[in-house]
Amino acid sequence: MKNILLFLVIMVSGLTLAQNEPIKVVFDVTSSNPEVHRTAAKHLRLMAEAYPESEFELVVYSGAFKMVDKKSSVAGETLSTVVNRDNVSIVICEQTMKKHKMTMDDLIPGVGSVPDGIYELVIKQKQGWGYIKEAQ
Template identity: 35%
Template sequence: MFSNKLLVVVLALVPALTMAQTVPYKVIFDITSSDSAAQKAVIRQMRGISQSRPDAQLEVAIYGDALGMAMKDKSIIADAVQELTSNKKASFKVCAATMKRNNIDKSQLLPGVDVVPDAIYEIVTKQHEGWGYIKVAQ
């Protein structure tokens, strides 16, 4: 009798465990800092996630003082950004409002970096879609 109940419990848990393993892994990073340590940290975090979860969807919302990390002539992480975007491991989205305030044109951005109308709106939208949220700070 006990073994029958145990079998029923195990069979009831199998679908739940299977579904838990197929839940998409989606994270949006929020960065506003010009600090090189913060910019390197977001790359390190994304690489770590990409290695442990190759199926992960990762995005960086860049605005405020972090704008330079996405620019051709200022980025200290340009190679890493291009590596992650070319491998389709991550996307980098720059705030158009920040670009406008700083008189920056899309042509000044690294290849593979996209522009969104508003980074905060992008973050909130992703959160509503079930993405995890990480504020990058040093």
């Protein structure tokens, strides 16, 4: 019985320590669905708050462009808050911006851009970042 109890204590300790190791996660959002935008913003906020020593990036491209449009974003309030955290970056693909005739002035303040969203995702994964596809 003591051995089982000792094993359980060691397992729980190990899991607790593993949750404190800093991670890097890139979120991929392409959907035009507003519910996906809300959910992705919520996931980003919760992760950034729970793991302040970790890094998170949200990459928006294709049909998701309205997610970071300051005039039409259903997730704008959440993104406006979370983008100011030191461990978060939110970027949109410049090709997507060009296609939808957007400028940096159209974006939620603090949102940046990258030349190509897919390339950004590939580079982050190559650098060892975890990958989350936000979809419904």
